[in-house]
Amino acid sequence: MDIYPDDTSRIPLGANPSVNLNLPQPVFVPGTARIVGDTAVAGTIDNARFMAAREQAYNRHDLVSIGLHQKWTPERWTVSGDVNWSSAHSYFPSLAQSTVRSRAAFYAPFRYDASAGYEKxxxxxxxxxxxxxxxxxxxPFQIAYKNSKDEDFNTTFEVARDFDGLLNRITAGGQYHFRERDYMRQDITLNGLNGRPLTSLGTDAYGQPYTGFLSPVGxxxxxxxxxxxxxxxxxAFLTPGVAATAPNVNDLGASFRVGLRIYTGYLRGDFGTGPLTGNxxxxxxxxxxxxSGTINIGTAAxxxxxxxxxxxxxxxxxxxxNLRGELSHNLVARFGASRVMTRPNVIDNAPRITLANDSPTGTGxxxxxxxxxxxxxxxxxxxxFSRHGQLAGAVFYKAMDDYITAQSQTIFVPGRNDASGAPLPITLSTQVNGGSAKVYGAEFSYSQVFSFLPHPLDGLGVQATYTRVEVASDYRTGGLEVRDQLPGLSKNSANAVLFYDKGPFSGRVSYVWRDKYLNAANTSVLAPVYTAAFGSLDGSVSYRLTPNVMLTLEGTNLADASAYNYxxxxxxxxxxxxxGRIVMLGVRAKF
Incomplete structure (x- = not known):
């Protein structure tokens, strides 16, 4: 089953896409489908690809952070300054110690039955x-090498003056923030041994079968x-010659540098008289x-x-x-109004194109x-309602302008050709401004420490929160029209916490739950993908050995819940x- 040429050449990602894209295509066998509504829940597919794959990475992260703070308080004045600098370096030591994807496959008929639904x-x-x-x-054996350097410098200077009367304080300040990411990526696909039997590499090419896959799921x-x-x-694949290969034009096209210089000035007045305060x-x-980056130009050849x-x-x-009003000795009302900004991820601002390996798609x-x-x-x-108890309710509204959504377009990249040698249309997905959405809802919370219980139970307490969110939106993401939904936002969410804090011992058990939500709506799928309702049971206990030393034990997803997408x-x-369950044992110390 030699799908690719049997040679020892290195074929870089994107240099000859007819090699990577000329794969056997799956075919639904006529007459085998069982239809429920508009969905084929069962059937037989010929030329289905079965992949055995392992991906391992040797990421190294170096982080340095330095901060200075100074504050002066002469009479009614407060003058403060902050300087912070950090540098983060995330990289792989070498090509052999990067992200490597070892893969073997076979093609065979595929008979499936998904009529039990997404929970099995x-x-x-x-x-x-x-x-x-x-x-x-x-x-094809793949190597993805990355080298990312981030630098962040932030300095703030602030002056405040206190007053008597209705105006309590005036604060003025300025901030300078510099941030830069320098990102280099190299993708290598090696096809020289493609189509040969896996056993030709010897018994060292595969280990004992992985067992118990998703055992908690039916x-x-x-x-x-x-x-x-x-x-x-x-x-077998990574020869010295391959290891010495320089990045090609497509690697340069996936690399970038983005720098931000942000200058901020602000003025705030704090006021208050009697029960009303605010700013x-x-x-x-x-x-x-x-x-800055690199684009791919020239001819296909x-x-x-x-x-x-x-x-x-x-x-x-x-x-x-912001306003705060004391309606009575135990009843407080608050109101806030603001204009806020959310910046995109640095990678979304980069002039880059990353091409897929097995399909004519890419992201940019x-x-x-x-x-x-x-x-x-x-x-x-x-x-x-007591010194250790509170009930609260809130309503909120947010109108978003120029909301960032996905967009797709067809491009042609020099060197990307189909099996006949003609330029290959690439579906490129990127981010654009232009969407609008409104989010509104309500939140209710309750918290109380049962201080009225006899010792030592007077350290027990509970917290609970419920949030209801509605969305009014109408925008396009990729080729899909999305109405009244935002990715990652559930209509209903709730959490409940039982805690104890008394003396050297403290502990808490919490259950966090959220309703289904839109997970993805972009060009890489034919239909929007949803994540079903999910809840996680978590807990922690700690014991203070001395005023400066504490032992901790934390557990996440103690009920071993699974997340389902459909x-x-x-x-x-x-x-x-x-x-799975995650359990962490630690020691915390203060010096």
Whole structure:
């Protein structure tokens, strides 16, 4: 089953996409489908690819952070200054110690039945043994090398003056913030041994089968999988010549440098008389952004790199108002209104294109992408029914402008050709401004320490919160129209905490739950993907040995819950993730 040429050449990612994209295509066998509504919940697919893969990475992270703070308080004045600098370096020591993907595959008919819904693994009939290495052929071996350097410098100077009367204080300040990311990426795909039997690398190329796959989840799916051995793949593929290969034009196109210089000035006045207090202020922000990278130009036969740089400058004025009123000795009302800014991720501002390996798709940055702004209001009422108890309710509203959404377009990249040698259309997904959405809802909370209980139970307490959120939106992301939804936002969420804190001992058990939410709506899927409702039981205990030394024990997802994803409806199985239980034992010390 030689899908690729049997040679020892290095074929870089994107240099000859006809090699990487000319794969056997899956075909739904006519007459085998069982349809429920508009979904094929069962059937047979020919030319299905079964992949045994291992991905391992040797990420190294170096972080240095330095901070200085000074404060002076002459009479009614307060003068303060802060200087902070940090540097983060995330990288791989070498190509052999980077992200390596060792893969083997075979093609066979695939019979499945997903009629049980998304909460069970689909039933899959085995036509070839999944764990038999003799069935597998070597698949392209991939190496992804990354080197990312981040620098962050932030300095603030603030002056405040106290007054008598209605105006309590005036505060004025300025801030300078510099942030830069220098990111280099190199992707290598090696095809020289492609199509050869996995067993041709020897028994060291695979280990004992992985067993117990998603054991907490029901369904009649395979639970044992063959696992490649990355050391054997590295020995066979990564020759000294490959290790010395310089980044190609596509690697340069995925690398970038983005720098931000942010100048901020602000003025705030604090006021109050009797039961009413508050503050009003305004913040002015000027941003200079420089995004640099490399684009791929030239002909299909001779692509070449060209450096590009995109400057961008913009100004924003962000006012705010906060009020607090004591309606009685145990009843407090609050109101807030503000204009706020949310900046995009640095990688979304980068002039970069990263091409997929097995499909004519890619992702890219947008150096013209700006932060999105929002006008928000919230008001709350808090009732302190005892010294250690509180009931509160709040309503909130947020209107977002220039919301960042996904957009897709067709591009042609020099050197990316189809099997006939013609330019290959690439579907590129990137981020753009232009969406709008409104978010509103209510939140209710209750907290109390049962101080009225006899010792030692008087350290017991509870906390509980419930939030209801509604969304009014109408925007496009990729090729999909999204109405009244935002990614990652659940309509209902709640948490409950039982805690104890008395003397040297403290502990808490919490349950955090959220309703289903939109997980992804972009060009990489045919339908929006949802994450089903999920709850996690967590806990922690600690004991203070001395005033400066504490022992801690923390547990996450103690009930071993799984997260379920589906597309559009419960029959369109997408993904099941089981992260298992995480238990951490630690010691905390103060010096």
């Amino acid at each position: 693994l689909p039933s899959i009939a085995e036509t070839k043994r999944w764990t038999d290495p003799a069935n597998y052929m070597i698949f 369904g009649d799916a395979p639970r044992d999988w063959l696992v490649p051995n990355s050391d054997a793949f590295l020995k 009003v202020g305004v913040r002015y922000v000027h941003t200079d952004q420089q995004s 001779a692509p070449r790199a060209q450096a590009v740089s995109y400057p961008l400058a913009f100004d924003d004025v962000l006012p705010s108002l 940055g947008n150096p013209q992408l700006k932060p999105f702004l929002a006008t928000q209001f919230d008001t709350s009422l808090e009732w302190y 597309a559009d409806n419960e029959y369109r199985f997408a993904e099941i993730a089981n992260y």
